[in-house]
Amino acid sequence: MNRVRGAGEGLRGRRGRVHGRRGQAAGRSRRFHSLRAKLTLVNVALLALGIVAATAVSLIGMRHYLLENVDAELTSSRTSLQRTGLTLKQIESLSELGIALDKLSPGPNSTDAGASSLPRNETVFVAVDRAGEPIPVGTLRPTARQRDLASAVDDPKALATADEPHDVTVHGDPYRAVGARLADGTTVLLATSTANVQTGIHKALRLDIALGTGLLALLAVLTMIGVSHRMRPLEDMVETASAIADGDLARRVPPHHDTALEVEQLRLALNSMLHQVETAFETRERSSAQLRRFVADASHELRTPLAAIRGYLQLYDKGMLRDPAERARALGRVHAEADRMSRLVDELLTLARLDQGPELRLRNVDLSRLVREAADDLRVQQPDRPVQVAADGALLVRADESGLRQILGNLLANVRTHTPEDAPVSVSLERVDGTVRLCVADEGPGLDEEDAARIFDRFFRAGGGAGSGLGLAIVQGVVSAHGGEVSVRTAPGAGVRVTVVLPGGGGPVGSAVAEAVSRG
Incomplete structure (x- = not known):
């Protein structure tokens, strides 16, 4: 058992090392494929x-310039020699008279060893x-270098008639050579070593390679530093996205100085x-919380009438309602609770339709007429309540009549349910700055600040009063559908004043909440 456990641990260790090596390789691959590296x-x-291009052009130009100088000297020497019209005999005579020929030959005392050690840029x-x-000139015998030059030229006559010098190789060394025809037909070969030219080009090439390598290394370092600085905003974006993924929704990408315009635009768009x-x-989250509260409140409101109906039905089923008066009272209670539940369901459906952003059936409506009719209905329902209406004349608004x-x-x-029957109520209507303002104020007990903040919440009833607690929530939904606003002002003992502000032209709305509100 121990050996099996040890083998398993060894296998896991090897797998861990393999995964570690793979992780390191993946890290190196990511670094190589990063935008900074690219x-x-x-x-x-x-x-x-x-x-490379600049070095090639400069070296080609340098070689061309140096060879042009060599060719110019050789061409000038050949031209000078041909213009004299001398023969080989005359040149030998001049040599015997002591005229120096050091510009045309290695010198009278040169030997083979001395000729082979001449500077490479001298003319042979x-x-x-x-x-x-090769033939001797006077007492000067051809040296080894001169013999090598003669053997390197295949056709001396063609070289003498050529316009430009040619490249020849003398004993492995590069030369530029020309030919000259003397008056007696003798051909003279003149050659200048270009080894110094090649040496200079090689030195220049090594210098360019060294400087180029240094420049490339410097550029790589500066580019890495510059790109790291420029990429810092993108790294901040990655950190911000990671923080938001971890739950920090308030995290934002911080600004940076001297950032590129595109990066700054990306930062602003991301924020x-x-x-x-x-x-x-x-x-x-707020909608979810409201939905949970709404479902809980609706379940609670529906549970009460259902429980009452179930209770009376159980009493009837068990035969406990023998007295006709008791049965009539129970049946009345069942009907009352069923009506209450029906009204509650209708109000819930109305709110659901309002939440879906319904369209309104817009037309010109005389809101003053509707206010007066609603006040008359209140007087009929509560004859002892003083009702004051300030809505004379006609005030047309483009709105949904059922919603109004x-x-x-x-x-x-709301006033009839939550205030005493003798509490005065006033309803006023006026047009202010292109809007229509409707105010309903009572002189009832009023509300404290905490209850006033929740007066438009669904199923909220101040002090556990009667009703479903959906009336003012429906008011707020219909007003919002019309593009308006509703507010409340109240205080304990100062009554409640509800103000509805509607757009003068009906607002940015469409057409058909009538179905939603008519069922309520």
Whole structure:
């Protein structure tokens, strides 16, 4: 058993090491494929191409310039020699007279060893016969270098007639050579070593490679630093997104100095999106809480009439209601609770339709007429209540008539239910700054600040009063559907004043809440 456990642990250890190596390889791969590394590689590659192109152009130009100087000297020497019109005999005579020929030959005292150690940039002079073999000039015998030059040139006559010098290789060394025809037909070969040119080009190439390598390294470092600085806002965005994923919805991308315009625009757009996300999340949480509370309140409100109906039905089923008067009273209570539950369901359906943003049947409605009719209904229901109406004349608004009747009916029903029958009530209507303002004020007991803050909540009844607690919630829904606002002002002992403000032209609404409010 211990051996099996040890083998399992060893296998897990090997798997852990394999996963660790894979993780390290994945990390290196991510670093290589990061935007910072790619930008650095692109900049270094572009600079390397530029350095290579510039080095190639400069070296080609340098070689061309140096070879032009060598060719100019050789061409000038050949032209000077041909213009003299001398023959080989005359050159030998001049040599015997002591005229120096050091510009045309290695010198009278040169030996093979001395000729082979001449500076590479000196001109080698050799006269050749018709067969291309070197011939002596006076007492000067051809040196090894001169013989090598003569053997390196395949066709001395063609070289003498050529307009420009040609490249030849003398004993492994590069030379530029020209030919000259003397008056007696002898061909003279002149060659200048270009080894110094090649050496200079090689030194320049090594210098360019060293400087280019240094520039590439410097550019790579500066690019990494610069890109890291420029990429900092993007890293902050990643950190912000990670923090938001962990639940910190208030996190935002901080601003940076000297950021690129596109990055700043991205930061602003991302912060705006995060603000919308946070707002939507809060709205969803608030809606969820309201929905839970609404379901709980609705269940509680429906449970009461259902319990009463079930109780009376059980009494009837068990035969405990023998007296006709008791049966009549029980049947009346069942009907009353059923009506109460029906009204509650209708009000809930009305609120549900209002929550879906219904369309309104808009037309011109005389709101003053509706106010006077609602006040007359209240006088009939409660003859002892003083009712004052300030809505003379006609005041047309473009709205849904059923919705307006629902607003007036619920406001006055709220007064009728929660105030004494002798408490005065006033209803006023006026047009102010392009809006229509409806005020319903009573002189009842009023509400404290805590109850006033919840007066438009669904199923809220101050002090546990009568009713379903949905009347003012429906008022708020209908007013909002019309694009208006509703507010309340109250204090203990100062009554309640509800103000409804509607747009003068009906507001930005559509058409058909009548079905929703008519059923309420």
